[in-house]
Amino acid sequence: MSFLVPATVESEIDERITHYPVSKRSAVLPVLHTLQHHFGYLSEEAVEWTAAKLDLEPIKVLEVVTFYPGFRQSAPGKYHIRVCRTLSCAMAGSYELMESLCAKTGIDRSGVDHHHPIALSADGKFSIEFAECLASCGSGPVCMVNDDFYENVSDVDALIQQYP
Amino acid sequence: MSAIAYKSGREPHAREHRVVFRNIDRDGWDPSLATALKNGAYEQLNKALTMEPTAVTDEVKKAGLRGRGGAGFPTGVKWGFIPPTNTKPVYLICNADESEPGTFKDRYILHQDPHQLIEGMVIACYAVGAKLAYIYVREEFPEAATILETAIAEAKKKGFLGKNILQSGFDLEIYVHRGAGAYICGEETGLIESLEGKRPYPRIKPPYFPAAMGLYLCPTIVNNVETLCHVKHILEIGAEAWANTGTPNNTGTRILCVSGDVQKPGYFEVEVGKVTMGELIHEICGGLKPGRKLKAVIPGGSSAKVLRAGESFTVGRGDAAKTIGLEDIPMDFDTLAACGSMAGSGGVIVIDDSRSISWVLNNINNFYAHESCGQCTPCREGSLWMKKITDRLVAGKASPSDIDTLDSVARNIDGRTICAFGEACAWPTESFIDKFRDELVADTKPGLETAIVNAESLTAAANL
Numbered sequence: 001m002s003f004l005v006p007a008t009v010e011s012e013i014d015e016r017i018t019h020y021p022v023s024k025r026s027a028v029l030p031v032l033h034t035l036q037h038h039f040g041y042l043s044e045e046a047v048e049w050t051a052a053k054l055d056l057e058p059i060k061v062l063e064v065v066t067f068y069p070g071f072r073q074s075a076p077g078k079y080h081i082r083v084c085r086t087l088s089c090a091m092a093g094s095y096e097l098m099e100s101l102c103a104k105t106g107i108d109r110s111g112v113d114h115h116h117p118i119a120l121s122a123d124g125k126f127s128i129e130f131a132e133c134l135a136s137c138g139s140g141p142v143c144m145v146n147d148d149f150y151e152n153v154s155d156v157d158a159l160i161q162q163y164p
Numbered sequence: 165m166s167a168i169a170y171k172s173g174r175e176p177h178a179r180e181h182r183v184v185f186r187n188i189d190r191d192g193w194d195p196s197l198a199t200a201l202k203n204g205a206y207e208q209l210n211k212a213l214t215m216e217p218t219a220v221t222d223e224v225k226k227a228g229l230r231g232r233g234g235a236g237f238p239t240g241v242k243w244g245f246i247p248p249t250n251t252k253p254v255y256l257i258c259n260a261d262e263s264e265p266g267t268f269k270d271r272y273i274l275h276q277d278p279h280q281l282i283e284g285m286v287i288a289c290y291a292v293g294a295k296l297a298y299i300y301v302r303e304e305f306p307e308a309a310t311i312l313e314t315a316i317a318e319a320k321k322k323g324f325l326g327k328n329i330l331q332s333g334f335d336l337e338i339y340v341h342r343g344a345g346a347y348i349c350g351e352e353t354g355l356i357e358s359l360e361g362k363r364p365y366p367r368i369k370p371p372y373f374p375a376a377m378g379l380y381l382c383p384t385i386v387n388n389v390e391t392l393c394h395v396k397h398i399l400e401i402g403a404e405a406w407a408n409t410g411t412p413n414n415t416g417t418r419i420l421c422v423s424g425d426v427q428k429p430g431y432f433e434v435e436v437g438k439v440t441m442g443e444l445i446h447e448i449c450g451g452l453k454p455g456r457k458l459k460a461v462i463p464g465g466s467s468a469k470v471l472r473a474g475e476s477f478t479v480g481r482g483d484a485a486k487t488i489g490l491e492d493i494p495m496d497f498d499t500l501a502a503c504g505s506m507a508g509s510g511g512v513i514v515i516d517d518s519r520s521i522s523w524v525l526n527n528i529n530n531f532y533a534h535e536s537c538g539q540c541t542p543c544r545e546g547s548l549w550m551k552k553i554t555d556r557l558v559a560g561k562a563s564p565s566d567i568d569t570l571d572s573v574a575r576n577i578d579g580r581t582i583c584a585f586g587e588a589c590a591w592p593t594e595s596f597i598d599k600f601r602d603e604l605v606a607d608t609k610p611g612l613e614t615a616i617v618n619a620e621s622l623t624a625a626a627n628l
């Protein structure tokens with residue numbers, strides 16, 4: 001499969017690189033964000049493309065991709081859910097929320113571990129992972145679906161219905 | 165200024181003193197420049213540009229503003245650390261990586277009042293001589309990043325940013341830089357590494373302050389969102405009047421974020437030190453849930469040492485020394501430090517008697533094990549072992565001696581790492597053991613004394 005970055009995406013990337021007049025390397029995160037937003041995840045080709053774009057060795061990009069939990073190396077579902085796991089949300093029922101979301105979307109999390117935090121539904125429509133503190137501790141439990149944020153989540157059916 | 169109306173059900177509590185949160189949840193408010201300008205935005209920038217930059221720093225020093233991100237370090241003093249002989253470019257970074265569990269204040273400023281932050285940043289940049297600044301915003305705030313970029317574009321169009329700001333001859337560009345989900349990026353030197361496009365491994369100290377050597381090895385000021393917002397209010401009412409709010413050495417207002425077992429969790433901007441822990445919980449947050457008793461409070465984000473209900477603390481010196489209980493503690497920097505904890509980021513987590521202390525500690529340990537950057541061995545290995553041991557504890561597979569092992573692991577991390585994450589991850593375990601040892605031991609199984617060398621117990625529930 002050939003890796004093709006559309007012209008509109010590349011021009012957005014080129015514009016972002018101008019935000020770092022001192023060092024192009026600083027643009028690693030924004031370039032990766034833009035590619036992940038377009039492709040859904042960061043493939044080996046995306047890493048190499050980023051390295052070439054910023055005149056870096058690919059390892060300098062790969063080490064960034066593998067460090068940050070916000071970067072994914074495999075495709076998530078069409079709708080990617082992040083449930084806050086941390087204390088205040090856990091006290092407000094985030095583990096129970098995770099269970100009901102998995103039941104509702106038919107996701108099995110039994111294979112999840114630190115290196116494979118994301119679980120996918122069989123039809124590939126939904127994926128889910130626990131996130132550490134989403135900084136909305138007063139309105140837990142909270143979650144995100146793609147870039148949408150939800151607080152005080154209690155009605156899982158209504159939440160999932162919004163994502164056909 | 166006419167009276168401000170707030171959205172129904174979102175009105176500030178009568179004990180609040182809203183300065184930075186003046187426009188949060190305000191009726192008819194939106195994050196646009198037009199709305200901000202109708203409410204006096206950028207007037208303080210205009211004033212600042214007529215002052216000498218050092219006079220702006222002096223005002224911030226005189227006000228006694230202390231950083232709202234966690235350490236409580238005096239902001240004006242930090243600005244003053246830029247070497248006077250410096251010839252390199254100076255940078256300013258707004259730390260909007262809000263990640264400390266229990267903290268949720270910057271989120272509302274970024275989403276609802278971006279121009280307050282931008283104005284504070286332009287004034288701060290003018291004071292320290294920065295011509296390039298970044299807002300490092302956490303990846304989990306995608307909407308905030310968009311709102312900030314829109315606000316920056318609006319401000320630039322009106323001449324509040326860019327070349328020759330308001331015809332003063334001062335130039336400044338601000339860009340938004342999104343993180344990628346790592347707590348360690350809240351540590352200022354880790355943040356700088358991240359902004360340089362690298363793994364966010366915190367830098368070895370000294371130099372202790374990026375003001376000496378920071379981004380691209382140039383003098384760099386890193387300030388929290390709330391801190392930078394305060395700068396414009398200091399200029400607006402004057403350092404002296406600003407310092408008259410709050411209490412001596414703990415001046416101004418700050419936002420307390422309360423979560424956990426209270427009736428009405430939320431964010432409350434109060435004068436520093438003018439509200440006690442008890443008033444915060446019982447009066448402002450509507451008290452505990454029916455039939456519950458207060459068990460513990462984590463007062464300044466999850467890294468802060470836990471305080472136990474019924475504990476007594478000696479505060480004050482000499483003739484002023486007195487013994488107080490948990491609910492008598494005034495919410496300020498110095499008293500919380502005297503009580504052996506810290507005001508930290510203002511995130512107050514309330515724990516009632518329905519909670520298992522082992523479960524709470526294990527949740528915290530899972531967080532730190534996930535977020536250790538892995539650079540220093542004591543923290544990388546220790547945070548994981550603390551998680552594994554408390555995983556065993558909540559699974560009913562820990563032996564009584566595990567609590568001693570846990571204690572020893574924690575005390576071998578703190579003070580032995582490059583950055584303060586070592587303390588952040590060790591303090592919860594150290595303080596929970598100091599204050600709740602009996603309860604932790606009660607969750608162990610005496611028959612499992614040899615379990616520690618059992619392969620199954622080593623890996624049980626430890627799928628990290």
